[in-house]
Amino acid sequence: MSAQTISTALPADMDASEWETRVKLAACYRMVAKLGMDDLIYNHISARVPGHEDQFLINPYGLLFNEITASSLVKIDTEGRKLQETPYEVNLAAFVIHAAIHKTSHDAACVLHTHSDASVAVSGQQDGLLPLSQFAMRFYQRQAFHDYEGVAIDLDEQERLVRDLGPHKVMLMRNHGILTVGRTPGEAFMLLYYFERAAKIQLAMQAACASGVKLVIPPHEVNERAARQFWEQHGDILIAGEREWPALMRQLDREDPSYRQ
Template structure:
């Protein structure tokens, strides 16, 4: 297994023994890790992003436990099945909580191709608020009445929590794990990443507005009808709105390639 590369490395071709579709998934997932780190939304070696192996509903790729998000490369990702068994030779283990959370969603939802979980600061702060994210900005409107909640049960290492994670997420693509973090689900790593990005922006704005309330500022909350209209515009792809990541993600990968393409190794 290759180890994390330095910024001087160039891109690598698909290994001869690997299906090109799996290699493409590895490259995109490694890029997702790098982007989360680039924006400071990671948590050292903790947190996790997984991606289903193309053509294999029961297999997914996830980070090796012990590497920073900024070190992640296509070849360093670990392939496991939904029972937690490693399907490749690697000196690394997989975080138990990562397996519990990600396997639960991959094995129950065909659309859960990529599952992303972070402890990003603003999202954690909002997760401890009773109503979660409030419709205080256009960023937040995407999630109006479209955020799920999962109560804190301690570190997610108990298998029986899986059924409650699945139940609480329901049809949503974003879930606040109370007093813990955020989870997003996408049909691509790009979609999962952009949902995290927009939610985190909205959460930061909410916290700033709430802080201003201490000096007597009154918040303006748009009426329900307007919030629902805006949410439907986002989710029903009105006008020139596309699926999150469809337009943004290629640009972000180009940015990574200009700055440090070593994630492709």
């Protein structure tokens, strides 16, 4: 079945903006799985329903990321109530984490949380991600930290999650994983992608130190300049995902457009 055929299947009881968000969110799940950054049926990515600050879409608990489709996503509100008929439940930790961010941040159109290997490894390091590569410079002094409190199933953790995230778009959840916040699923995904690349490079460099190699860390002024270039879109730099995400969706459409169902 072609991507074009699948993409026209707009449910009669749903407006086009919600369906478009569902398609992009389902694509985000598929891309995380494609790059091996998923964790079986665990982890979660959410997207706010357009025009509804208190509603968001999230994965059905029990499906692998590469099984998720636009129509299978579950719509809930920030109080945890399901807003559609569905046989699926929502992971409690997913509700606690995502509802907290969607409630308090207007720009949090998409919230992504994974246990991607390199990000978890870096989350257990005191200084988190170090400015050891151009990938890492984007996050220089722009990463938040949230201390591990156990599985995130207690509502009182929401306040601390929001406090620790602050104005940042990336937060290392200590000894646990990473959380990214985007204005689109594409931005949230690309922030994860670049952070994971940077974390892998950091771990490789740190491993090389066992043989006596010394790390080179650029000075603060250079790191800050590079970070500003990324976040303030200097030159021809765009917001993360604006160029990359359409290309990644085209790739998905060529390989397996079933996420659009």
